[in-house]
Amino acid sequence: MPPQxxxxxxxxxxxxxxxxxxxxxxFLRLDxxxxxxxxxxxxxxxxxxxxxxxxxxxxxxxxALSKTLPDGDTQIIDVMLPGDFALIxxxxxxxxxxxxxxxxxxQFLTLQPENANGADPQMADLRxxxxxxxxxxxxxxxxxLLRLGKSSAAGRIAYALLELYVRLExxxxxxxxxxxxxxxxHKLGEFTGLSNVHVCRTLRRMERAGIVxxxxxxxxxxxxxxxxxxxxxxDLETFRSGILILRPR
Amino acid sequence: MPPQxxxxxxxxxxxxxxxxxxxxxxFLRLDxxxxxxxxxxxxxxxxxxxxxxxxxxxxxxxxALSKTLPDGDTQIIDVMLPGDFALIxxxxxxxxxxxxxxxxxxQFLTLQPENANGADPQMADLRxxxxxxxxxxxxxxxxxLLRLGKSSAAGRIAYALLELYVRLExxxxxxxxxxxxxxxxHKLGEFTGLSNVHVCRTLRRMERAGIVxxxxxxxxxxxxxxxxxxxxxxDLETFRSGILILRPR
DNA sequence: CGCCTCCTTGACTTTCATCAACGACTGTGG
DNA sequence: CCACAGTCGTTGATGAAAGTCAAGGAGGCG
Numbered sequence: 001m002p003p004q005x006x007x008x009x010x011x012x013x014x015x016x017x018x019x020x021x022x023x024x025x026x027f028l029r030l031d032x033x034x035x036x037x038x039x040x041x042x043x044x045x046x047x048x049x050x051x052x053x054x055x056x057x058x059x060x061x062x063x064a065l066s067k068t069l070p071d072g073d074t075q076i077i078d079v080m081l082p083g084d085f086a087l088i089x090x091x092x093x094x095x096x097x098x099x100x101x102x103x104x105x106x107q108f109l110t111l112q113p114e115n116a117n118g119a120d121p122q123m124a125d126l127r128x129x130x131x132x133x134x135x136x137x138x139x140x141x142x143x144x145l146l147r148l149g150k151s152s153a154a155g156r157i158a159y160a161l162l163e164l165y166v167r168l169e170x171x172x173x174x175x176x177x178x179x180x181x182x183x184x185x186h187k188l189g190e191f192t193g194l195s196n197v198h199v200c201r202t203l204r205r206m207e208r209a210g211i212v213x214x215x216x217x218x219x220x221x222x223x224x225x226x227x228x229x230x231x232x233x234x235d236l237e238t239f240r241s242g243i244l245i246l247r248p249r
Numbered sequence: 250m251p252p253q254x255x256x257x258x259x260x261x262x263x264x265x266x267x268x269x270x271x272x273x274x275x276f277l278r279l280d281x282x283x284x285x286x287x288x289x290x291x292x293x294x295x296x297x298x299x300x301x302x303x304x305x306x307x308x309x310x311x312x313a314l315s316k317t318l319p320d321g322d323t324q325i326i327d328v329m330l331p332g333d334f335a336l337i338x339x340x341x342x343x344x345x346x347x348x349x350x351x352x353x354x355x356q357f358l359t360l361q362p363e364n365a366n367g368a369d370p371q372m373a374d375l376r377x378x379x380x381x382x383x384x385x386x387x388x389x390x391x392x393x394l395l396r397l398g399k400s401s402a403a404g405r406i407a408y409a410l411l412e413l414y415v416r417l418e419x420x421x422x423x424x425x426x427x428x429x430x431x432x433x434x435h436k437l438g439e440f441t442g443l444s445n446v447h448v449c450r451t452l453r454r455m456e457r458a459g460i461v462x463x464x465x466x467x468x469x470x471x472x473x474x475x476x477x478x479x480x481x482x483x484d485l486e487t488f489r490s491g492i493l494i495l496r497p498r
Numbered sequence: 499c500g501c502c503t504c505c506t507t508g509a510c511t512t513t514c515a516t517c518a519a520c521g522a523c524t525g526t527g528g
Numbered sequence: 529c530c531a532c533a534g535t536c537g538t539t540g541a542t543g544a545a546a547g548t549c550a551a552g553g554a555g556g557c558g
Contacts, residue, residue, distance in 0.1 A: 049487075065391075067391055067392070067394075067395040068395075069395065069399055069400065069404075069482040070482045071482065073399035073400075074399070075394060075395040075398035075399050077391045077394055077395070087384060087387070090381070090384055092381055092384075092494070092495065093384070093490060093491070093495065095490070095491075097387075097388050097391060097491055098391065132339070132341055134383065134387075135336060135339055135342075137387075138336070138346075138383075138386075138387065138390075139346050141387075141390055141391070141394065142314075142316055142326045142346060142347065142390070143316070144394065145316075145324060145326055145390065145393065145394050145397060146316040146317075146318065146324040146326070148394060148397035148398050148442060149324035149397050149439075149441075149442030150318055150322035150323070150324050150442060151318065151322075155318075190398075192398075193397060193398030193399060233318040233319045233320065238298075241342060241344070242342070242344075242346060245341070246341065246342065
């Protein structure tokens, strides 16, 4: 039932990142017992309501945290990118609050609570980092909530594209403003609270306006960042400092 | 500029809670230097973008965490109730991500980061509790996000009322399904992503359907919980376990 | 080659925002 | 004690934004 592990070989050659993110390397060094797991695009790694007392650290690829209403409508709460950490369940409430779905082929680590509570000073250091990641996740979710509540379709899509762009850029996964985009328009609609049809119309309008472009079917390029920021209501530098963990320079 | 403290006298007689929540008592006992602050209804306690490196613990009353778009539209991210804890800013990013506004007259504590990092075993215990509160806050925000993205006006309002009801019930601040409701319809619209006019229409429709009632202008009663749950897409018991910290019985 | 998923566009419907007006209530100052 | 202003809730009329339904086309894969 759980996705199969495939040993701890290093991800290479996929083009979507040449190695694991630094935080993952640290976890792997700290606990050699950790095994890298993988799942193909589309796989549901965890389902809302499942028993779960662990956390997840994404190594490669994209994953979605989502929730679903009884009538089947699904909302993506957060998109996980390489290096992202998510609390799936806790000891006090060992039930998954969200579904986790692989948006592309992914590799990830499953972290048990005891792994994160060790007294090892290295681990204490990591705990600080995890806390910072939780804060940035909260900040992202709040930004998304603001758009879902108060912004038009264009504002929501512009926001989503910019959020992903800024985060990928920080990971070194962009070339200029171009990046690989594994989500379908349907999934983008689940993220922005729009129908797939309206996502399509909005994106096409932006494309015709020269704001975005599709250099190839699986990539997207943000050809007018200023316009996107204007539409999304974002000041790019402020936004970066809010949703990224500022690296010491 | 900051709201004035008024010493650490116990809140009595206001009717909205006879004493501070247990977690607040623990903080006050642990650090007698802490001073209770207060702010009147409507006061902006912190504004988005302000310098802030502290956290807040609400003692009495309701407060809103909100974000605003450049055009002035405001979205309430979370409603704080007595005993709730919010990270306003962190050492790594000492800028408030949200505005904090008093929805009623409030009393609260300002917690400095060093207060929460002490090695005192009592404090370690509190840290665990704070972590649990952060998780429940995440769960609430995710539920709200789901409604803003995928639910109708009725679903959003039903959700908001139920969330507040369940949390207030847990605090002992309800009588049956009735509770004091200090938010205006405009604020409820900022919480649910609706215009004040549409909030009004939706609530009136529910009132005519016998789902909610206004026993007096400042109270609300949820006269048909089952119907509200159905509209909101909620299973009440599952919902409780997701957004509350389960008390040991 | 054929199936299937995804994107695209058009036509129509629904939902909700906006604008405007009015009444109830609250607190305030004369 | 009473005019007064201000906020809040309520309702109607209207329009814009986005959902739904439907159909066709392009690309990927067995």
